[in-house]
Amino acid sequence: MALTQPQPLQYELHDPDVRLMLQVRDGDAAAFTELVLRYQNRLLTVLEHLVGNREQAEDLAQEVFVRVFKARLRYEPEAKFSTWLFTIANNIASNALRSRSRRREVGVPEGNGADSTPLSLDQLAKAASGAMPTRALDKAEQAEMVRSAVAALSERQRMALLLAKFEGMSYQDIAQTMDLSVQAVKSLLSRARVNLKEILTPYIERGIRPEDAEVSTRTDD
């Protein structure tokens, strides 16, 4: 599969958001507001599912936009704008998750993310134990089950999965965003899907809460 690397001028010609960003670089404040409006939901969606917390996702999204603004004078269109933006988001979210896990290591209690704190795999297994009455999951429970399954993936699998699912990014774009090779992205997405399948198999097969949640996620990324 021969890929031709697009030139900066091509990005400028074909990506309206790149043109907006160039206007921001030239000092156009309205162009920046337009970019925020265009990307706020997309960014929040990916970040919320990545960090599992709405409030933190909002903080991180704002940090991403501030970083975009700070970088405006150095901006050169070397990728699609969305790829550039999500590269920044990936870096910021990775740092946040790293420092969160460090806080957890030293025993600082984690702030509860209101309605969006994911269940751990243990909790999932407990919830899926035979003690619970077998019944069909309602829509909200189904969403919660999937969200918990996604939260159980490794950070990189999760990011790759979210970029593919919500942003519809190609392997090439995900690779650029996450600073990986295309082959690494291919492996990452494959493992993510297999892990998801294993976590959700009881639900997939029976349409009910899994009775035996023997989940062994392969986090070999």
Add this chain to the structure above:
Amino acid sequence: MTDNNPLAETTSIDEEIVAYLDGELDSETEARIVRKLSDDPAYRARLSQLQHAWDLLDNLRGTEADDEFAASTVAMVAVHAEQESKSRQVRVVRQRSLTGVAVAAAVLLSVAAGYYVLHRRVTRDDRNLVRDLPVIERVDEYRNIDDLSFLKALERENLFAPEVDDET
């Protein structure tokens, strides 16, 4: 390569299936997968499971920013821009001050150096004049004498001594 390692083989098959589902394969590999799908029920079942797991992600809701989000983000950036502008102004003022001080120092240094050089030159010239004064005073007389050895002979006989003493 994968024949001896069932896990590696499974991984490779999964990667192939997922890349197929994501539309990331070249046409030749895609055609091979399609053939395999029609021939191999286990392969078909694996694809179906992976596809189903992926489809379940549709249950994940997208996040809608509230009305305040864009406004507060832009306000935050505006504050940042203001700080940036202030610190740039401070930098410019500091740079200008530094430039002024540097220019003043350079001028002072040049003046001092010029004065020193001039002073040195004038002093040296004056010293030379003082040293040569006895000769200068008698330059007309010396012009009449062609031979330096004659003058040295006169000096040896101490003929000039009283005249010099008179002057001092």
